[in-house]
Structures are given as C-alpha cells and as structure tokens.
Amino acid sequence: SIPLRHGAHRIGNRTDSDMAHWRDYGLGQFIHWGLYAIPGGFWHGQPVNGAAEWIRSSKKVDPKEYDALISQFNPVKYDPVAWALMAKNMGTKYVTFTTKHHDGFCLWPSKYSDFTIMQSPWKKDIIKPFVEAYNKQGIDVYLYFSIMDWHNPDWRYELKTKSDSVAFDRFKEFTKNQLTELLTLYPTTKGLWFDGTWDKSWKASGAFSDELEQYLKKLRPGLVIGSRLRADEKGNRHLDANGRLMGDYHQVWERKIPETIAEVKGYDWECVMTVPENQWGYNARWSGHVKSSSEIIEMLANCVSKGGNFVLNFGPKGDGSFREEEIRLAKEIGNWMAVNGEAIYAAGQSDFRKEDWGYYTKSKTSGKTYMVVFNTPVTNMLKVNIPKNQKIASQKLLGSKQVLPLEHIEGRMHYIRLPGGVRQQPAVIELQLISDDQKKELDVPKT
C-alpha cells in the first residue's frame, strides 16, 4: 500500500459504544434552515432554478442583496419544542441541523463572524433551544457545518497564488475556531456533519483536515464524523489512496441509496434524502416528483436492510413554520413507525436472500427477522427462502399479531400467505426463527 500520513488511521469500522448507538438509529431527520428560507427559491418574484439553499450562487442574484436578507430574519413562528415533538412523533432517533450552510450565515452567536443570528432582528441563539428541545425528547443532535463559506472573503475555491494561501490559512483558523465554539456551546452534540468540501482548496488541505478531525475528537471523545470532512495528502476524498474510508461512516449517499449490498463495502453508512427531487432549504414551489410516505418508508426499509440509516430532510419556512406536506409526512411515517418500528430500530441486514416483495431486516435486540412487504404478489403468497439450519417457529403480522399460514414448497422454499385486502402502507411480518436441531428436539416426543 501507498505510505500515507493523512489517510485513514483505522482499518474497519469503529467498535466503540458511541458508534454502536449511531448504528442503531435507523431513522433520522435533517433540517435545513437559514436566510435562503426567506426567498424560498424565488427572486424579485421570479422562480430561480436549482436548490433553494443555493440561490445566493445564482447569476440572477446579487450576493450583497442576498446577504441583506439578514435584516429580515425574524422567525416569529420558530418553536423548537414543537419541532422536537413533531420529530419525536415521526419516530426520529437523531437529527442533523444546519448551523452554517454555504452562504455563511451562522444560526449561533459566533464571535468570529458578523454574519450571525445576533446581527438579525431575532438577536437570539437558535441552536441552543433546538438542542435542548430535541435532547429532551430523547433525540440525539448532530450539527451540520459547511466548510465552504461564500460570505467569508478568505474562502477560496482554488489556491493559485501565495496570497490565496495566506487568505486560506486565515480561513482554516476561522473554521477551527467556529467548530470549537459549536462543541463548547453545545456539549451534548453527538457528531458533526460536514459539507462543502469538494473544491480544490480543500482537496489541497488534506493535512489540515486530518489534524482538524483529530483536534475535534480530542475535544469531544466519541464524536461521530462522516467521510465528507477529510482529504488525504493526495487530494482523495471519502476513500484514501489505499481505498480505505476516511471517517466514521460513508457519507457519499446524498439523495441516493446503494443498489446492492456489495456497494456498501462493509462500511457504516447513512442516506440523506429530500422530499422533492432536490430541495433542502424551503422552496415555495415544489416542482417535479414529491415523495409519498410509502415511498419514504420503502427507502427507510431499503437502507436498514443494507445496514444503513435513513435521514429525511425538512425545510422550515423563513418564519419558522413547517409546510403542510412535511407535517403530513411526519405524521404518516410516525403512524407506521409506531406499529412497525421494531423492524427498523437497532436492526440491520438479515441473512435471508432478498425477494421481490420487499426487504428483510434483522433486529439486533430481539434476534427476530422482519419481512417489510411493499410489492404484494397477485397470489398474496410471499416466497421465503429459509437459510440453512434455520426453521421458522412463528410468522405474525406486526400490529395485529395475526399468525399467517406457512406452506412448505420444497427444500428451503416456503410460502407465507399475506391476508388479502388493499393496504395504504407496507405490511411487516415478524419471523421467529430457531435452529434446525432445536426444532427436531422440540418434535421428539418427551419419553
């Protein structure tokens, strides 16, 4: 392998309890909120193409005019207690919240910037009451932080000249100071979600990114940081020059889910997903496909069946209220999670062969295997190929506890008959398995 000073420092996944806790989340919430929620994808009355939280970078927008939005940020409907309750009712186990997006606006009172919530009419820390409210609901908080900062004059896309490097060195110090503030002001933070690290300037800062990660983990032992922060000294991101993951989990899955378990490559991973095609911040006009709760539940089950977590994004309006579609989705997902959560929480990949009707998950606590059924066959007969030296001791529908008919076909192949009727949301069948010989023992009449 290639000798690297700033490549992966660990082979394989983390084995500590903080990371085990992260692996068990299953369902998370992402919240994108900032100045971009005020224009909501429109500028001077015209819709602007692209993601709403990127509007400052549009050719139609004068950055100075965008930055002046700070004088309008006064979210009178901001209610973090209500936000946390909505998340709790959805079945959320962790939340990732934007402290500073690419536009550089800080939702916390940073003393290293003049472009913060303190210079807005709101004049109060947004993050602190958010962290307290979510923690009170038992939801862990992760803080999103964009390295790329369009407002900071020292930010550079590329280091071409000596003066670029001098400016970027100031920028790196500024970044380290802001991150120190975040971990100090909000000590219950469980991890940092980095973004905006794809440009050449950061790819040329591999050593710094490595030292920064080590500094942050020393400041907060157990901190969870994904693979989007670091670059190695050759400019590789996510995987170093030896193909080893740099970070605690693979953070490449933005608006996409691995097709096969092979693509997971054994890493811990998380998928972050938008409700519309590609809007993270509030956009007044959701065009294109908007996902239903069943589609979202399918993505969630798909991710858990491949050993990952699924994080759904919400984009509150400029006044701090949520749009109707998001309120409804949170409720519908929550209703399903209330009945079927045991197939998602502390669950992961099962050893059953995937079938067309949906996804298998396996609980790490109950040891039970779950069938999350999306595509009900016209026969209502679900094919189940039982792995070697295992037998099904019971097969019940979650929620009703109804025992379903099990029919042996041949060899390891069985059918489980799903009760008829049209379903709005996926059905989950709980399989209690026992090993073959145990079953024989049970069959032998007691002498």
Ligand SMILES: C[C@@H]1N[C@@H](C(=O)NCc2ccccc2)[C@H](O)[C@@H]1O
């Ligand atoms: C989590 C999302 N990441 C931000 C973004 O700029 N994504 C675009 C992008 C996605 C993947 C590689 C490079 C750039 C979006 O604005 C959201 O914050």
